[in-house]
Amino acid sequence: MRRELFLTVDIACFALAERELRILLVRRNEEPFSGGWSLPGGEVATEEPLDDAAQRVLSETTGLWGVFLEQLYTFGDPGRDPRGRAISVSYNAILPSGVPATRQRAATRLGRSIDEAAWFPIERLPGPLAFDHGRIASYARWRLAQKILYTPLAFYLLPENFTMADLRAVHEAVTGEQYDPSNFSRQMLARWDLSPVPGSRDRRARRPARLYHYIGPREISGGPTEAVSTPKLPEESDR
């Protein structure tokens, strides 16, 4: 039976792990595309705001609340879902560092139609995604690459304190470009409010690197809401 009209949200959720940009995928155990990987998504409940639905779906997959979310685009081609007229409002989500984006520790509670949730490097997805999710994911990544240039998005992906090399790695992972360390550092210090953390240094590198933290506003402009919800640091809200 083909359904007349139903409304879903799909989330392109990104995090940084091992200096790679990774995306969260779930494996379906229902037709269509049973066994295939897709973006985490779910139907919007009656009387549920779209942003709330996105938060809920993400929370059902990751157990995290208050993650930064931004609406991306709405896909509604008839035929994009064989079950019926499915309207998908897609969202970009940014998981802050500290949440291990590894294959093992991805999911907490999974819905009926999902077997497994896992993180994949955006460059090495496990084959084509279900539905039109490949298109959504690539658009989501493109938007990230644009936004990191003029919003403090990179600081969402990084821990509180980070080195210039960390920051550079984020930019390189998101945009795919390579940057000169010296010039990059100069530009970042000029563009953003970065405060060196006194005393502490990072010992991973040969020469100890200075640690910085971002002290500017954390709002990411762009949405029609003007003010974007301030992301609370994620917490295991229920267990």
Next chain:
Amino acid sequence: MRRELFLTVDIACFALAERELRILLVRRNEEPFSGGWSLPGGEVATEEPLDDAAQRVLSETTGLWGVFLEQLYTFGDPGRDPRGRAISVSYNAILPSGVPATRQRAATRLGRSIDEAAWFPIERLPGPLAFDHGRIASYARWRLAQKILYTPLAFYLLPENFTMADLRAVHEAVTGEQYDPSNFSRQMLARWDLSPVPGSRDRRARRPARLYHYIGPREISGGPTEAVSTPKLPEESDR
């Protein structure tokens, strides 16, 4: 009776007239907001792609086909429409010059629920708009102001041949900024492929101004479709 779920498109349609940026509004003659002004909009038909619905709605209001359209944002708060759960996929539309964006010649065929269509300067709307359309319109204008900086959007609003003063007026109307004529010209010539039209000059000004036309690509990047439909010049498709 409150409807369960229905899907609409709403269009923020812009055009340039008398060097002002104007937006197309329609006057409602049905509740809710009967007598109030709103963006042109309409319900998406079963099996109708979202972009097609937007083109259709715009065509029903203006009689124009093949206008440049770009999806903006999807508004779906419960309560944004008293009749039920209304999901509005909003679009930006750009009407090329040549279409008179005056109050009189706005509409051709109007739907049942609409009395009148008219153009208003974006700075002087006729009071608050119906539903959340004021928010949509202001976001639409903000997006235009962003996009004109890095896409050839200005050339959609201008006629084939234009002077530097015309181009500057478009930028000033869209962004609200003021630009130095000399510096502006230098920047435009450096950024875009502009070809002077040999011989012809514009005689409106004291000193005749050189005419240019844009010879670069007309695609406006940004959507997930990558390639955006090439806008045909509008034509009165039916009369």
Next chain:
DNA sequence: ACAGTTCATGGTACATATGACTATTATTCG
């Protein structure tokens, strides 16, 4: 210990972009 390696960080030099400003020119108006 010491030499070679790695990477953070500072510096230098050059090209190009930007922005404020002046100058010149071709018109129209009175």
Next chain:
DNA sequence: CGAATAATAGTCATATGTACCATGAACTGT
């Protein structure tokens, strides 16, 4: 004709971008 106006050219100080070199502080292996 001369003043006014707006188009266009030019000038110059400063900012920014980019390539590259230099130095410092750790590590690694012998």
